[in-house]
Amino acid sequence: MSTTESRHLSVHIDRPVAEVYAFVADPGNLPRWAPGLGTSVVREGGGWFVETPEGRARLTFAPRNEYGVLDHEVETPSGETVYVPLRAIADGHGSEVVFTLRRSPGMTDADFERDAGLVSADLALLKKVLETPSA
Template sequence: MTTESTHISVFIARSSADVYAYASQPRNLPAWAAGLSSAIHEADGHWVADSPMGRVTVAFAPANAFGILDHDVTLPNGETVYNPVRVIPAGDHSEIIFTLRRRGGMSTEEFRRDAEAVAADLERLKALLEGRGTR
């Protein structure tokens, strides 16, 4: 059971439509979401990613007009982790918000490291979409 969550967000100097269009494409994940995927491919209608946790399966929310980028990640041990993500308009910019949930048995230190990894991923996305590379 989830007992704790934190919201990690960045503002991006691009429209929410632009951010959603890029971030919603699974093939783009390795470019910005190192915490999830160093490589990803589609196999039998499922997305399979090589992640820091091992080989995982990722199921994404259907394309939508609401900026919802939710996805389930099935870990090598069979556990499925639900990841709520939103792209929200902010004038001619946008904010992307990732809700990180602490999984059962996860230590405070593991949760902190997970949050840092998500924040780094979102910063990479921001840099890519703002044309600054990945410094």
């Protein structure tokens, strides 16, 4: 049994789940709603890569599916692989996006809270991007 602490962070988005899923499932959209991960995402040799302050990271996403699973792995420039559970769930006429934040071994309370704040800000930006009519 794992003793890793997890926290579920979520946001309601007033858009149909199929639209939310399609947007989030496209790695090319990451800089629009998760700029903390990186500002440039490129597809190269069949993989997705993001430029981070620490260097280039590889992104691997779950295959497209009908269940709203948007899980992905981030292979950091140091070679560490971080698994990121993420879901888009129908919520009435809208959607709920749920991000599971896991505490890394040795992570301080302050670092965990900082990461929770960053994820919450990304989810708020996702809501804003998807609910704002295109100009």
